[in-house]
Structures are given as structure tokens and as C-alpha cells.
Amino acid sequence: MADIAVTMPDGRSWVPRFVQGLNRDKCIGCGRCYRVCGRDVLQLVGLTDEGETVPIAIGADDDDDGEYEKKVMTIAQPKNCVGCEACAKICPKKCYTHAPMQEGG
Numbered sequence: 001m002a003d004i005a006v007t008m009p010d011g012r013s014w015v016p017r018f019v020q021g022l023n024r025d026k027c028i029g030c031g032r033c034y035r036v037c038g039r040d041v042l043q044l045v046g047l048t049d050e051g052e053t054v055p056i057a058i059g060a061d062d063d064d065d066g067e068y069e070k071k072v073m074t075i076a077q078p079k080n081c082v083g084c085e086a087c088a089k090i091c092p093k094k095c096y097t098h099a100p101m102q103e104g105g
Contacts, residue, residue, distance in 0.1 A: 003100035016083025017098035022075055026093040029071030033087035043076035
């Protein structure tokens with residue numbers, strides 16, 4: 001199967017690479033990726049000692065962190081991803097994996 005490419009207005013070919021995964025162990029919950037993604041793909045959550053996620057309101061006070069051990073980003077709406085890879089480019093811990101869409105897939 002071949003990668004699906006997009007022809008840009010100037011004739012160049014571009015292969016979008018869509019978000020596939022996010023390594024929670026590496027994520028520090030800094031929110032940089034959330035701020036650069038304008039497509040509502042990501043959501044910040046709390047992660048408990050047991051590995052369960054707890055919703056967090058963006059801008060929540062750090063005093064509300066009693067329910068979770070640390071903050072991590074999650075991929076909430078993967079179908080909203082346009083393949084720009086801005087999240088991976090800004091991530092200081094290189095948490096993201098991306099892959100191109102395949103023909104017939």
C-alpha cells in the first residue's frame with residue numbers, strides 16, 4: 001500500500017502524518033502541544049497512581065491535584081487531526097508517534 005499524498009498549490013507533494021499515539025510515561029503535561037493544535041485533537045487529563053485518567057479543566061488551580069498523581073496529554077479526537085505534526089514538533093519530550101494514511105486503508 002502507498003502513502004496518500006497531497007499536491008500543494010505550488011505543485012509540491014506532501015504526505016500528511018496523522019497522530020497515532022502519545023507516550024504517557026514520557027509526557028510531562030506541559031500543554032505546549034495543546035496550545036499549538038487548533039483542531040481539538042488533544043485533552044489534558046490527570047493520571048492516578050493506578051493509571052486511570054481524571055478530567056482536568058484547562059487553567060485549573062494546582063490545588064485541585066489531589067485526585068491524580070500527574071498531568072498528561074491524551075489524544076481525545078484523533079479524527080480531527082490534519083497531519084501537520086505541530087504537536088510533535090513542539091513536544092520537549094518527543095512523546096508523539098505519527099503515520100501517513102495508506103491507500104485502501
